[in-house]
Amino acid sequence: MNPYTIFAEIVAGRAPASKVYEDEDVVAFMDIRPMTPGHLLVIPKVAARELAELDPVVGGKLFQVGQMLAGALRDSEVQCDGVNFFLADGVMAGQEVFHVHLHVIPRTPGDGFGLRGRPTSPPRPDLDYLAASIRGALGRR
Numbered sequence: 239m240n241p242y243t244i245f246a247e248i249v250a251g252r253a254p255a256s257k258v259y260e261d262e263d264v265v266a267f268m269d270i271r272p273m274t275p276g277h278l279l280v281i282p283k284v285a286a287r288e289l290a291e292l293d294p295v296v297g298g299k300l301f302q303v304g305q306m307l308a309g310a311l312r313d314s315e316v317q318c319d320g321v322n323f324f325l326a327d328g329v330m331a332g333q334e335v336f337h338v339h340l341h342v343i344p345r346t347p348g349d350g351f352g353l354r355g356r357p358t359s360p361p362r363p364d365l366d367y368l369a370a371s372i373r374g375a376l377g378r379r
Contacts, residue, residue, distance in 0.1 A: 244335060259306075263282060263283055263284075264296070266342075273341075273351045276311050276318065277343050278307055279339045279341060281339045282299075308342060311344045319347065320344075322345060
């Protein structure tokens, strides 16, 4: 893995960031290309290109800090009505910076952000088949 990403530079203090939170495991800062005002990123201090490389304890910490920040966003001047969490894991998922990061995106009416897709309604046997496959993969981990 290439540990030299902009996020690694932020962790090392060599790149600027508008930080809102930092502890021994994670740092959270304003996204420089926000989807909505107040959009934050929470990153682990250790370099991990994808979720599979990240210690599950640190991965859990990303979401714990994200939860805390969601409350702070609601109580701040952002005054959002809701919050989306988004984590892209891999190119096909939309990941652009290859250092795990959790987006904490404040939501307000008419903000223009949202997930766009076409939900389907597969038959139950198809769902059961895929569930069994995923359970089997979990058993091999």
